[in-house]
Amino acid sequence: MKKIGFSGTLDPITNGHMWVIGEAREIADEVVVFLSENSAKQPKFSAEQRKDIIARSCAERGWGNVQVMIVKSDYTARVAKRHGVDYLIRGIRTTADFDYENLIQQTNVDVIGGAKTMFVMPPRDLGSVSSSFVKALEGPVGWNWTMKKFVPPPAYQEWIMSWLRKEWEGLWRYAKADAAAVAHADQWFERLTGSGAYGGAQRQYHNLDHLVHGLAEIRTWAANVGPSARDANLVRAAFWFHDAHYSHAVSGALSNEEESAQLWLKSGLDADMADDVALLIRATDHFQSAAVSHPLKQTMLSVDLAILGQDEEVYSHYAQGIREEYRHVPADRYPVLRGQVLTYLRQKALDGTLFGDAFFAEQYNALAIANMGRELRALGQ
Template sequence: MKKIGFSGTLDPITNGHMWVINEARSLADEVVVFLSENPAKKPKFSAEERKSIISLSCTEQGWHNVSVVIVRGDYTARAAKKQGVECLIRGIRTTADFDYENLIQQTNVDVLQGAKTVFVMPPRDLGSVSSSFVKALEGPIGWNWIMKKFVPGPAYHAWVLSWLRKEWETLWDYEHRDATAIAHADDWFARLTGPDCYGGAARYYHNLDHLVHGLCEIRVWAGNMRPDPADVDIIKQAFWFHDAEYGHHGDPAAATNEEASAQMWLGSHLGQEMDDAAELIRATDHFQEAAITHRLKDVLLSVDLAILGQDDEVYQNYARAIRQEYSHMADDVYREQRGAALAHLCRKAQQGLLFGNAYFAEQYNERAIDNMQREMARLAAG
């Protein structure tokens, strides 16, 4: 077969869709993805954004025989046939899927004189993966780590940026800002999520995932504890910037990451009162815990350390990311230094001192001890 088509809204494309596309590649020389633009639907991503995400996802897999066409104002099966595509491919996960797809197939051929349909059945682990399923994951703490398992990298990256964008716009009250202020905030969002900050390729842990997880922790804490909304904004401002500057400084005279991040925040001129959040950023310096005080310090540090108390899968992702972030260290040196850091944190947790905020201590302290002890055992075993 020369050409085969695959159609859908694909908002977002999932690993289930990617499996079907790959099956199509085994049946034809060329695969055309027909991306339907339905005015009745309100997709998360525009048609052009979805086209880019699909193209990037296929390129990431090395699939160079896949093209994407946006269908506007026509039935997909009819548009496919006009482009020389005689067959479409669809994934069937359940009997309900079959009944629906069979009806669509009959309509496509008998009514529209469009392309016929070939059905394939995905493997069991992808049987429940759909765009609706993925969308339903968003929200609770750890949603991003779960979603990552079900969508290709470019789709995940686009989704996380979209989520962070909403958080950013809410923080800076875009609805009531003028065009100049919004443009300024837009520039800073692009900078913070871009390659020189949290979006950097070498950011294995202090990255966009870290931003999403921490902001979710802050949201849930605020929802449970009902603090002053002004304090919540200060914590969010500090969290957005607290690891913006991150590196391995060899010069003892150089500014710490925390001080450099505080200076970046002050230089952003995003708010009217900047000093409070700057001091809170400085307070995240774990090497100066006793020296720097701030009324919100315990909350922000607890947010930062909450990753230690997550379920095993999330913790394992975190531990692997930390190892990658310190890939410049030899294994024996890393095991020694990481083990010492974990032993210090574990002792603090056992003494009830790891999480300075009572809410986070109740949520995460015991699990953090278990996670760190298991990691220390693995490090000791080599």
């Protein structure tokens, strides 16, 4: 078969969709993804954004024989037929899917004279994956780690960037800010999420995933504890900047935390919060934070350490990310150095002092002890 088509809104494209496209490539020389632009729906991403995400997702897998076409105000099956595509391929997960798709395919062929449909059944691990399923994951602590399993990397990247953008705009009250303030804040958003900070290729743990996770933790803490709006925003602002500067190289006499605090002070984003936020950033230097005094210090430290108390799968990804971020450390030295850090933190957890904020201690202390113990054993320590 020369051409086969695959159609949908694909907001976002999932690993299930990618599987169907992969099946289509086994059948035909060329695959055309017909991307529906439905005015009745309110997608998260525009049609052009979705087209770019799909194209990058396919290119990432080396699929050079896949093209993407946006369909506006027309029947996809009819557009497909006009472009020399006689068959559309659809994934069937349930009997309900079959009943729906069968009705659509009858309409496509008998009513509008469009392309016919062939059905394929995805493997069991993709049977429940859909765009609506993925969308429903967003929000709670750890949502990003879960979503990451079900969408290709370009879709995941765009999704978390969209989420971070909303968090950023809410923090700096874009709705009430003037154009100059918005432009200034935009520059800092690009800087923090770009290649020189959390978006850098060298960042294997202190990256955008880490940023999303921490901000979700703060959102949950604020919803349950009920701090003042100012206090919640202090912690949010500090977390955005706390690892903005992260380097293994010795840079003068300043620590990464101090470099990040200085960067925050230079940003000029909020003069009223400047000194408070700088103190909270400095508090994330866990080996020197005793000198930092601030009412929200323990909350900030707890947010930064919350990753230690996640479920085993998330913790394993964290531990792997740390190893990759410290890949410059020789294999014979890493277990010793990492073991020293874990032993110190685990003892604090055993003593009940790892999470100074009671909200985090109740949720994460026991899991942190178990996780760090397991990693120490894996390191032979």
